[in-house]
Amino acid sequence: MTVMPTPAEVGAVAAGSPGRDGAARPRSIRAMNEQLLLDLIRHSEGVSRAELARSTGLSKPTVSLALANLERAGLVLATGLRTGVPGPAAVLYRVRPEAGMVLGLDVGQQFLRGAITDLAGRRRAAATRATGRLAGPGVVAELVALADELLAAADLRGCDLTQTVIGSPGVYDPRRDVLDLAGGVRGWAAPGVLTDLRAAFGSSVMVENDIDVAALAEQAHGHGRGVDSFAFVSVGTGIGMGLVLGGRLHRGAHGAAGEIGFLPFTEGDGSDARDARRRGALEAAASAAGVVRAGRRAGLRPGSAREVFAAAAAGDLAAARVVAQEALLVAKAISAVVAVADPELVVIGGGIGQSEGFLDAVARELRRMAPVLPDLRVSALGADAVVDGCLAAGLERAWQIVVEKLPPQA
Numbered sequence: 001m002t003v004m005p006t007p008a009e010v011g012a013v014a015a016g017s018p019g020r021d022g023a024a025r026p027r028s029i030r031a032m033n034e035q036l037l038l039d040l041i042r043h044s045e046g047v048s049r050a051e052l053a054r055s056t057g058l059s060k061p062t063v064s065l066a067l068a069n070l071e072r073a074g075l076v077l078a079t080g081l082r083t084g085v086p087g088p089a090a091v092l093y094r095v096r097p098e099a100g101m102v103l104g105l106d107v108g109q110q111f112l113r114g115a116i117t118d119l120a121g122r123r124r125a126a127a128t129r130a131t132g133r134l135a136g137p138g139v140v141a142e143l144v145a146l147a148d149e150l151l152a153a154a155d156l157r158g159c160d161l162t163q164t165v166i167g168s169p170g171v172y173d174p175r176r177d178v179l180d181l182a183g184g185v186r187g188w189a190a191p192g193v194l195t196d197l198r199a200a201f202g203s204s205v206m207v208e209n210d211i212d213v214a215a216l217a218e219q220a221h222g223h224g225r226g227v228d229s230f231a232f233v234s235v236g237t238g239i240g241m242g243l244v245l246g247g248r249l250h251r252g253a254h255g256a257a258g259e260i261g262f263l264p265f266t267e268g269d270g271s272d273a274r275d276a277r278r279r280g281a282l283e284a285a286a287s288a289a290g291v292v293r294a295g296r297r298a299g300l301r302p303g304s305a306r307e308v309f310a311a312a313a314a315g316d317l318a319a320a321r322v323v324a325q326e327a328l329l330v331a332k333a334i335s336a337v338v339a340v341a342d343p344e345l346v347v348i349g350g351g352i353g354q355s356e357g358f359l360d361a362v363a364r365e366l367r368r369m370a371p372v373l374p375d376l377r378v379s380a381l382g383a384d385a386v387v388d389g390c391l392a393a394g395l396e397r398a399w400q401i402v403v404e405k406l407p408p409q410a
Contacts, residue, residue, distance in 0.1 A: 104390030136187025213389025215242025236350030268325030
């Protein structure tokens with residue numbers, strides 16, 4: 001489901017770079033040593049030359065030469081001395097935070113969220129804005145205003161940003177250069193939206209599916225840490241899934257892996273044919289809008305899905321039936337995922353997915369239908385999951401960019 005609007009965004013740092021003839025040119029041993037050291041330093045709070053030499057198997061002179069080049073490039077710095085242990089005091093090295101800055105933006109149906117982090121992963125600023133009834137170009141303009149607010153709060157300029165990542169509903173259609181299946185945000189699939197985003201944030205802007213990057217956040221900060229295969233299922237204003245297989249996000253041949261909102265499940269009273277054509281049968285029936293419709297058809301007068309769940313918790317039988325229908329729909333979707341991908345873990349997020357008691361209701365239904373039962377957890381990441389994922393994806397790309405810019409050996 002990743003959206004990469006321009007070829008400039010695509011690709012990881014490979015073991016080679018294009019030569020004059022277009023073929024890959026092997027990277028020098030020096031460059032590979034520096035990359036190896038950087039990978040170790042970035043995941044530590046402070047590491048010495050001796051520790052780097054032991055971890056990599058490189059000689060101390062080789063480590064010293066590589067560190068000197070990384071210091072000259074402004075990527076690492078000496079952060080102090082380690083004392084109180086046998087032997088001489090050791091100089092500790094860590095990432096220089098100012099070496100790169102990442103902007104992450106989340107395009108939601110109700111809110112725009114954003115944050116800026118430095119290369120060390122420390123947040124410099126965060127902010128949220130309500131979208132109101134904005135559409136297409138209006139959302140882009142509000143994203144620009146949010147980015148300006150974040151830059152000002154972090155005392156940065158646009159040119160200080162190494163990478164910008166936008167989490168958005170939809171799947172990129174390269175033939176038409178639009179965000180397809182983005183029905184949750186009005187006008188977001190219109191021609192010209194991606195052009196406007198590139199004009200505002202630069203041609204290297206990365207636009208990622210919002211639930212995909214939420215899965216990356218779960219992998220980096222949540223229950224998905226160290227788990228080889230898991231699904232992150234978000235149930236809220238929309239329904240979607242990010243699937244991690246073999247430790248890597250699975251996107252599918254057309255970027256549509258995880259668009260479970262289009263599964264043909266319509267049980268319950270929340271279905272709406274027009275809404276289903278716009279954003280899928282399951283999403284129309286089981287998203288927040290579907291829960292509200294089901295509640296009203298059951299004789300309730302809810303203003304939100306949260307009110308239906310609150311009524312059910314308070315003992316209202318009609319509301320309890322709506323919640324039970326919702327749990328059945330979500331369980332069917334997860335059962336389909338289990339039957340196809342058999343993930344070790346399923347994490348449920350989103351406003352509905354994180355409602356108290358909802359996971360237990362889903363688990364009861366799932367036990368009746370799934371071929372096997374994965375570990376089930378409720379996400380603890382909260383409303384900033386998409387922003388966190390954008391920052392995680394942006395940091396990976398930022399590292400690639402700064403490494404590619406390392407000066408050649410003198």
